Amino acid sequence: xxxxxxxxxxxxxxxxxxxxxxxxxxxxxxxxxxxxxxxxxxxxxxxxxxxxxxxxxxxxxxxxxxxxxxxxxxxxxxxxxxxxxxxxxxxxxxxxxxxxxxxxxxxxxxxxxxxxxxxxxxxxxxxxxxxxxxxxxxxxxxxxxxxxxxxxxxxxxxxxxxxxxxxxxxxxxxxxxxxxxxxxxxxxxxxxxxxxxxxxxxxxxxxxxxxxxxxxxxxxxxxxxxxxxxxxxxxxxxxxxxxxxxxxxxxxxxxxxxxxxxxxxxxxxxxxxxxxxxxxxxxxxxxxxxx
Numbered sequence: 218x219x220x221x222x223x224x225x226x227x228x229x230x231x232x233x234x235x236x237x238x239x240x241x242x243x244x245x246x247x248x249x250x251x252x253x254x255x256x257x258x259x260x261x262x263x264x265x266x267x268x269x270x271x272x273x274x275x276x277x278x279x280x281x282x283x284x285x286x287x288x289x290x291x292x293x294x295x296x297x298x299x300x301x302x303x304x305x306x307x308x309x310x311x312x313x314x315x316x317x318x319x320x321x322x323x324x325x326x327x328x329x330x331x332x333x334x335x336x337x338x339x340x341x342x343x344x345x346x347x348x349x350x351x352x353x354x355x356x357x358x359x360x361x362x363x364x365x366x367x368x369x370x371x372x373x374x375x376x377x378x379x380x381x382x383x384x385x386x387x388x389x390x391x392x393x394x395x396x397x398x399x400x401x402x403x404x405x406x407x408x409x410x411x412x413x414x415x416x417x418x419x420x421x422x423x424x425x426x427x428x429x430x431x432x433x434x435x436x437x438x439x440x441x442x443x444x445x446x447x448x449x450x451x452x453x454x455x456x457x458x459x460x461x462x463x464x465x466x467x468x469x470x471x472x473x474x475x476x477x478x479x480x481x482x483x484x485x486x487x488x489x490x491x492x493x494x495x496x497x498x499x500x501x502x503x504x505x506x507x508x
Contacts, residue, residue, distance in 0.1 A: 221354065255316040405437060
C-alpha cells in the first residue's frame with residue numbers, strides 16, 4: 218500500500234488513527250487487537266471488509282464516485298482478533314478515534330452503549346464532522362503542540378457528533394419503536410435537515426437508510442409524528458426563513474431553497490407557516506426589498 222497512515226495519542230485515553238492509502242495488491246490482515254475502549258469510526262471511502270472476532274463491522278463506504286461516508290461506533294471490552302480484507306487498486310480514507318475509560322472518567326461523559334462486548338451502532342456523520350475528518354487526514358507535524366491541539370479540536374467535533382446521536386431519545390409517542398428503527402429515523406431527519414435529500418425520492422431515501430419505503434415512512438411517522446415529505450417541506454421553509462434572515466437572499470432565491478417554482482406560492486406557504494410574508498422578514502432585518 219502507499220499513502221498516509223498515522224496513529225497517535227492526543228490526550229490520556231484519547232487515541233487517533235488516520236488512513237488515506239491506496240492498496241497496491243489484494244491484502245488480508247489478521248492480528249490480535251488489544252486496546253479496549255470505544256471506537257468512533259468515520260470512513261469517507263473504501264470497501265475493505267473488517268471483522269472483530271468474526272463480527273462484521275458496517276464500514277462499506279463504497280469507492281470512487283460511488284463513495285458515501287459512513288460512521289460506526291464499537292465497544293471493545295476485551296482483546297479481539299482483527300481481520301481485514303481489501304482489494305487491489307482501491308482507496309481507503311478513514312479516521313478512527315479510540316476513547317478509553319480514562320477519557321470518560323475525566324470528561325464525565327456517560328458510556329454511549331451498553332457494556333456488551335462488540336456492541337455496534339451506525340451513525341450519520343454531519344457535514345461538520347466530514348470537514349473535521351478531512352482536516353485530520355492532513356495531520357502536519359505531529360510533534361507540534363499547537364497542531365496537536367488543533368487535531369484534538371477536530372477529534373472532539375467528531376466525538377460530539379457521534380455521542381450526541383447515540384444519546385438521542387425518542388418523543389413520547391415513539392416509545393414502542395425499537396431503538397434501531399428510531400436511530401434510522403433520526404438519521405433520515407438529519408439528512409432531510411441537511412438539504413441533501415431535497416431532490417431524492419422516497420425510494421432513494423429508503424435505499425440510503427437500508428429499508429423499504431413503507432417501513433421507513435412508518436418508522437418516521439412514529440418517531441416524529443409526521444410524514445417524511447411533510448417534514449421535508451417544513452424543513453425547507455425553515456431553511457428559507459434563515460436564508461432571508463441571515464443571508465440577505467431575495468424572495469425568489471428563498472422560494473428556490475424551499476422548493477417552490479412560484480414566489481407567489483412560496484409567499485402563501487411562508488405566511489401560513491410563520492404568520493408573516495417573506496418580504497416583511499427581509500424588511501424587518503433591514504435588507505433591501507426583494508427583487
